[in-house]
Amino acid sequence: xxxxxxxxxxxxxxxxxxxxxxxxxxxxxxxxxxxxxxxxxxxxxxxxxxxxxxxxxxxxxxxxxxxxxxxxxxxxxxxxxxxxxxxxxxxxxxxxxxxxxxxxxxxxxxxxxxxxxxxxxxxxxxxxxxxxxxxxxxxxxxxxxxxxxxxxxxxxxxxxxxxxxxxxxxxxxxxxxxxxxxxxxxxxxxxxxxxxxxxxxxxxxxxxxxxxxxxxxxxxxxxx
Ligand code: SF4
Ligand code: SF4
Numbered sequence: 102x103x104x105x106x107x108x109x110x111x112x113x114x115x116x117x118x119x120x121x122x123x124x125x126x127x128x129x130x131x132x133x134x135x136x137x138x139x140x141x142x143x144x145x146x147x148x149x150x151x152x153x154x155x156x157x158x159x160x161x162x163x164x165x166x167x168x169x170x171x172x173x174x175x176x177x178x179x180x181x182x183x184x185x186x187x188x189x190x191x192x193x194x195x196x197x198x199x200x201x202x203x204x205x206x207x208x209x210x211x212x213x214x215x216x217x218x219x220x221x222x223x224x225x226x227x228x229x230x231x232x233x234x235x236x237x238x239x240x241x242x243x244x245x246x247x248x249x250x251x252x253x254x255x256x257x258x259x260x261x262x263x264x265x266x267x268x269x270x271x272x273x274x275x276x277x278x279x280x281x282x283x284x285x286x287x288x289x290x291x292x293x294x295x296x297x298x299x300x301x302x303x304x305x306x307x308x309x310x311x312x313x314x315x316x317x318x319x320x321x322x323x324x325x
Pocket of ligand 1: 193
């Protein structure tokens with residue numbers, strides 16, 4: 102242990118001493134080095150006959166699994182964005198990469214983002230935006246090779262962010278499973294639940310109950 106009372110101008114003894122637990126004495130053969138070099142060469146020779154694990158990028162491209170978090174994108178559902186411009190994703194985003202402006206519409210969902218931007222120079226691919234979105238409107242895509250020619254290029258507007266839901270099927274299916282594992286005891290996560298409207302919000306929702314009370318009420322209902 103370092104004695105902080107000592108003169109700090111003096112060099113402190115390195116913690117890696119002969120007594121260090123991870124150190125061990127080399128055997129005679131190891132000290133000769135030649136057997137170790139031969140062992141290394143044999144290992145390299147063995148690897149030469151194994152299948153390649155590297156890819157010839159960009160000619161060959163890696164298809165990441167559904168759990169992969171690439172560039173965040175907005176989900177386009179039947180030609181329209183699912184986003185209702187609630188602002189939760191912008192609020193949750195640690196580096197403040199998301200900005201948007203809400204506008205009203207006569208559609209069932211009532212609101213939509215007039216503009217929606219993600220500054221990809223700030224994004225840290227944390228997935229918080231996806232996690233908090235109540236509409237499954239922003240998800241992490243498989244897009245991983247991003248190149249920009251200028252700082253302005255890295256700011257993705259709504260048009261560049263929108264991706265058809267059919268192209269995001271893997272991730273949306275993964276999220277369905279993932280969210281049901283987390284919240285399945287309270288509600289069954291379904292895509293059709295994605296349209297939340299304040300016009301009919303209170304029809305089936307008793308705002309006086311906590312989630313635990315709601316679960317109890319639901320259990321009682323199912324027993325009767
Ligand atoms: S992935 Fe994280 S950093 Fe990137 S936009 Fe979403 S919340 Fe922000
Ligand atoms: S959390 Fe979802 S619905 Fe709300 S603004 Fe973000 S993308 Fe849109």
